[in-house]
Amino acid sequence: MNQPVAPTVITEAAWKAVGVGRKHESAELHVLGQATYTDDIPELHGTLHGALGLSSKAHARITAMDLAPVRSAPGVVAVYTAADIVGTNDCGPIIHDDPIWAVEEVMYVGQPMFMVVADTHDNARRAARRALVTYEELPAIFTPQEAKAAGAYVLPPMQLKRGDYQAAFEKAPHVVKGQLFVGGQEQFYLEGQIAYAIPKEDDALLVQCSTQHPSEMQHVVAHAIGVHSHKVQVECRRMGGGFGGKESQSALWAASAGIAASKLRRPVKLRADRDDDMLVTGKRHCFYYEYEVGYDGDGKILAARVDMTLRAGFSADLSGPVATRAVCHFDNAYYLSDVDIRAGCGKTNTQSNTAFRGFGGPQGAIAIEYIIDEIARNLGRDALDIRRLNFYGKTERNVTPYGQEIVDNVIEALTAELEQSSDYRARRQAVEAFNAASPVLKKGLALTPLKFGIAFNVTHLNQAGALVHVYVDGSVLVNHGGTEMGQGINTKVLQVVAHELGLDMSQLRIMATDTSKVANTSATAASTGADLNGKAAQDAARQIRERLAAYAVKLYGDEDGQPVRFFDNHVHVNGHKVAFPELVQKAYLARVQLWSDGFYATPGLHWDPKTMSGHPFSYYAYGAAVSEVVVDTLTGEWKLLRADALYDAGRSLNPAIDIGQVEGAFIQGMGWLTTEQLWWNPAGKLMTHAPSTYKIPGISDCPEDFRVKLFDNSNVEDSIHRSKAVGEPPLLLPFSVFFAIRDAISSVGGHKVNPPLHAPATSEEILRAISAVEMAA
Template identity: 50%
Template sequence: MRTLTKLDAPSRETTDLDDATTRVREEQRGRIKGDGPLARDAQPHTAVSHQHAQAHESAVKHVTGRAAYIDDLKAPADCLHLALGLSPVAHGRLTRLDLDKVRAIPGVVDVVGFHDVPGHTDIGPVFPGDPIFVDEAISYAGQVLFAVAAESHRAAREAVQAAVVEIDEQPASLDPVAAAERGEFVRPTHVQQSGDLEQALAEAAHVIEAEQFVGGQEHFYLEGQACLVQPTEDEGVIVHTSNQHPSETQKLVAEVLGIPFHAVTVEVRRMGGGFGGKETQASPWACIAALVARRTGRATRVRLPRAEDMRVTGKRHPFHNRYRLGIDAAGVIQGGEITVIGDCGYSPDLSEAIVDRAMFHSDNVYSLGAARVTGHRARTHTASNTAFRGFGGPQGMMVIEAAMDEIARRIGEDPLTVRKRNFYRPGRQTTHYGQQVDQIALLEELVEQLEASSDYWARRQTITAFNAESPVIKRGLALTPVKFGISFTAKHLNQAGALLHVYTDGSVQINHGGTEMGQGLHTKICQVVARELGLDLATVRITATRTDKVPNTSPTAASSGADLNGQAARDACVRLKQRLFDFAHEHLYTDQGLDREDMRLEAGHLVAGHGESERRIPWGELVQAAYLNRISLSEKGFYATPLIHYDRATGQGRPFYYYAFGAAVAEVSVDTLTGEYQVDRVDILHDVGDSLNPAIDLGQVEGGFIQGMGWLTSEELKWNEAGRLLSDGPATYKIPTFGDLPPVFNVQLLEGHPNSMASIYRSKAVGEPPFMLGMAVWSALRDALASLADYREAPRLDTPATPERVLLAAEALRARHSDWPPVGRSDTP
């Protein structure tokens, strides 16, 4: 007979029962009912001292070096190491690939290429177009030609160099605008339209028109692409991978090997950063390693050296945007036309949805009126550009934020005034794709609060006065808002599952379909479970994400991790709770009976009844009693987001369950002689509904802002004329570092605004929305530069706004607006 663990924990709880009971009771009473199934906290939170501000579940492991990443996993001693043979040219035909010399190198165990693949050779994630190895056609510099497996990483890398590769090189197409003009697209063009834009333009007081280039961005996750594949005793593999989408990797590995999905198990404990770069682009390495693992019967490891990682994987899409907008005398948009061209690289990857999201966000928080938004997906000979925090949204928003500055200069008003006039408002509440923006009052309040807390208007006066007196240093100020739509626009991805186990010592294990990449998802899920089951956070442990625990999962992307998986975990808890309540009602205290109504789990107890008749059963005892009475202590949960739909045929629908909002004020100083600048102060107010964990959410807001600022300022991708990436390491690609943290950085979460939709505890998604707060820095740079033209002109400032771009913009303005002697340009060879 099985014996149960002796429990000593429950009695511990009873000593301070009164305090705990009082607190929990108050909390319970303080909850308000929403219109959905979920109540919310009434207590306002103050960032990190808040009751839910728990540390990251792996924090201690992070700081002690015990948190294991893929390359830290121990593998069998005979584990093979892979290195990739990459195309040195961007476009051409592979005419000869002789790998005999590679095979002959000591330490080399296997060499694989296109013809060694038993199953599918196309590993395109959504649409076909991504060959696992080049067969003949070479489409970008860095495309994988072959792979070498050797006894050591170094031996594999050295062996790659012995390959004889002959390529019939052809001119590379690197200009997405030219590609779009020639109709070279990876996916068809999509249009969203509402109202009669020609009429709006004809009747407008002014028409403003401009174009912009918005640069791409390298993910620069600190842990590069990596996986470890072990063959199983049957035809399958176990894949350990740094990966945002284990289910898709499972599918692709199975297809490449030509085996059923159930033979492949994919496990992700954590990633050393993802940011979208491991949503689709972590799979190829797993597929190649799985191929080698099956061929050799040996565990196989891949880790891409940084420069290869940067050359091989896609990035945030660069965009070329154009707008033509009609405005009235007050600067209010009446209607017009926006065209965005996403530079997709050589294949579709996720570009359909990414350019869609750029279109969905080309309004940001502003009513476009009668508008047509067109999105092109240009094909070029670069790596296939992919998901990156914001997923096209940031590139779309840049169009309308550029227009706001332009309108302000045209009508001679402050850019903030113009922005506020154009906000979605009563009567102008519907987007160009037909969705109602419901929290317009929240947006207004958020911006007003920030305007006041950042002292915007007083600083505006100071800055204008300073600039009038200062010939070289110019200061700029800008407030830019953000509205970001939450849901996958591919409807079927808006589902999630969870698996909850309770063991007979009362400890709880939760597993769900989301992956941990630093965003604190696992911490939040543990908090949801602890909250539902009335337990200490320490009682709940999360395990690695695995396709054999929760199947058919969606990528951890679109900021949806906590929204979807939190609900699924809660669903599992609610189901288990109901079962335990039924059990307790029927089997415990059978003499008096426990009141089934209002039975609850709190502070480590099942509590039934109130006052005199209250009965409390410690969690551990409840669990053991349930086990002995043959009640299942395991449960699965599921969630599918309601209400959302979008019709691509009409370009209309309600693609988003809700919107998340935020705004940032940035102040910068620019040296107009050199283009150097510094960010002097940033104030942020961001909407996360009722925060699941204010400390983690604050981290997302701050980190997102800095990453967005980097995208728009120092992070410059450069290719040479032949299409080879030049900025292929941290020496040449500059993400923000410690000194880029603004000296004054006031970041607050908006309080008192629960989500209007029934999200998990009325929280809001926080992964992506804060990224776009970085636009404030770019707009502030334009504001500083505009002072050179006495604020009569909004300078064109493509991104990233490097010191070079800032200087050239300053020189262009000076050439038109002052008698500053021409420097440099005339004496340039």
């Protein structure tokens, strides 16, 4: 029976739970070591442990696989191959071209071929290495350049055109052409891939899994063991990092554990060793670019063409959406009138690359920044001036190549504020003076902007659900479809619900993400976690609040004509101040519904993949950063001296968390562009598969002077409390580090030569670029 609705308000002047810095909801548990991750869940009696047998060849037919030595190894209970899968041998998220375990043919070094189940983790790992496999090797492709030359793609190449690029290019007085290579990146989450599958009655299965996409894991496991989705429950309380690496790639581990547990009717845990994790799983896509751009004497871009080839790996995975986002972010903050933007997902005999923070956006945007950097140097101008000249306008030059009108543009104002607060012009002069007097050490300075679209490329994924319970004692339990990977989504959702009900955060608790509580969820990805799930939770809490308000009016009347107000743990109605628990207890006795589900679907989104046009984003986040570096031209070593970042988080739900996210994204993106080099040997084996060979940034790589601020702005769209996403966009801020390094190298040749610097800008790459500048100067 529907309850009547009474008007309610939250008096923000008196009390509010959003828009203020609050600690992470699990902060104390993290510090005390009491936060439960998947591997911390107490193991049930009889738990077994799994390990995967991996291919040692990049591309080959399996001519024989003798698993007898594996089965006879100490502690082994069972060994399974693809022939033992009763359901579907597939874990591909979109196109079904990604087997759980290889059948007849292996496509990369590290591809799982079978699974061992043993009494201990160590016994399973040791046994998996005893398999005797013979191969017939086949030709292999490793780089995107090779894939492009061979016409090898996992998906048909895509193209976005606007205007008449060729005609505009031929009329342009100046032209710049070139190639660029930007490497991939390992997610390097602290907690590796892990799944713990527990059989339940009636052939059901509970899967505790470190995943960004519980619903996808539910589907994959159900298909693999041949049951309907309602028999598979997936739960994730928190992850020790994800960064996109646990969006689709966790499916292999969940499915493997689920298959073994279903067959043995015993709990099975599959936890990846760090080396195996890095060998098996996909990373950020590396990109190879060929570009040509026409521009006028002032530096305004008149025509732009770019051909991007991604290293997709052996299967499609999420390469299609990643390429689409790269195409849609090539413009970054700049109006491009006549463009021809192409992207091809090159098929290579390497790990199937996947989502990574930014999801193709950073790879698309860095190309136009590289081009503008070259234009500026060719014209002898400061790159900031060329950037500003090409910015999107407010009312003109404000439609993207894919046809979306930009209605929230603040990039000019934001950049101007950062230019002034960072003392950019004075520091530019100081850098030039330093370089003139320093023959070996050279400084560089760069300011780069960002514009990043917020929403999933695929429209139907922009939805979320939530479930809110108010118990008789006035305490509140919250469930939603997002997953916590350290980014603070649970904290923000709790803040939203607390705000709606006028309660302190201590009155609320959040539960693990659970497919049996909120069904058909989207991945926590595309920077939409707080946007979608915050709105869904707000919807659920508001329904409860309105029911309580209607009941309060029934009890106390509304003669004062004021709406019912919820704040400071009380309900204020008709001159009465009633404690929230007191009203809840009375409402329960009166049979008022004290729980509610909530739902949200982002409005106004549409996309036509055939024409590459539409309105794919709800809004844009903006930002800019200034970085100053010093480079040792004899060794290629460098150091980031100072970084200033200004980011548009709208009306931030939690400034403390958002500033932390900007800082983390900056350092992670800096690692991608400078130190984190993925290297495969000539046989196709990833050799950088451990902390000893793969260099992520350390504390010593962080600048001593690191200034991060949030731009004062309000989202023009009706996002949750007019906030903006802060997950992925800030990863573009450290473009400024890369171009500051390029600026320092350029000074070696008096800024007359464009350094051929590729990413990551390792010391070796920097020395190569310096040598090229010296030879050309």
